[in-house]
Amino acid sequence: MTSTTTYIAFLRAVNVGGRTVRMERLRALFGELGLERVGSYIQSGNVFFTADAADAADTAGRAALTGRIERHLEERLGYAVPVLLRTVDEVQAVLDAEPFAGVEVTPEVRLTVNFLSEPLPADFPVPYTSPKGDYEVIGADPGTAYVVVHLKDGKWVTTGALFGKSYRGLATSRFLHTTAKIVAAARKA
The missing domain is CATH 3.30.70.1280 (SP0830-like domains)
Incomplete structure (x- = not known):
């Protein structure tokens, strides 16, 4: 078996x-x-x-x-x-690590887990705040980046390459709370 x-x-x-x-x-x-x-x-x-x-x-x-x-x-x-x-x-290990510990959640802040196909480039600075201040990459490991999104007037304005032009991999993001619900649903199935 x-x-x-x-x-x-x-x-x-x-x-x-x-x-x-x-x-x-x-x-x-x-x-x-x-x-x-x-x-x-x-x-x-x-x-x-x-x-x-x-x-x-x-x-x-x-x-x-x-x-x-x-x-x-x-x-x-x-x-x-x-x-x-x-x-x-x-x-589950990502969630257990509490990558957003200490980040204050407000109506203008969203916490996202970004799953990566490749690690971020070695020269990508972490932590990183975008020039417009609309997002912060507060941490990363080889398969995941942890991004705090700052809404502007209640809208998500972050577009383009979150990790710069040198990042050649793919990423897909999920809200932290959604990620926890996905794990719970997968464990229940």
Whole structure:
């Protein structure tokens, strides 16, 4: 009997920019790959499932699983859907580290967890505050950056490359509270 791990696939650019996919369809697409206990959380591309635990411990295995999912989604949906794959335990570790400890939450402040396909460039200064003061990168590890967004007149004005032009990887962000809810849903499934 093989051991399984629960994964969370954070999908980038799903249900934005006119690319609408119902979660029922996304779950079915993951099921077509033979992944088990497939579930989702809200309409922003958060899919969780179980698969062989060996992939979680092995970089090549995880890359192969990620590539398999990305190819299948592109084939079925007709456009590329980057996937940032983490185990539920990895995401829980992010939450347990309390990366935003000490940050005062106000109606004008949003806390976001940004999942990265590659580490930030070595020359990217952390902590970093954007020139306009609309966001701060308060910390990072190889797979995640922790960003405080400052709303202007109640609006999210942050656009463009959060991590500068030298960052060649992909990122997708989730609010901190949403990230906690995704983990809870994945554990419950």
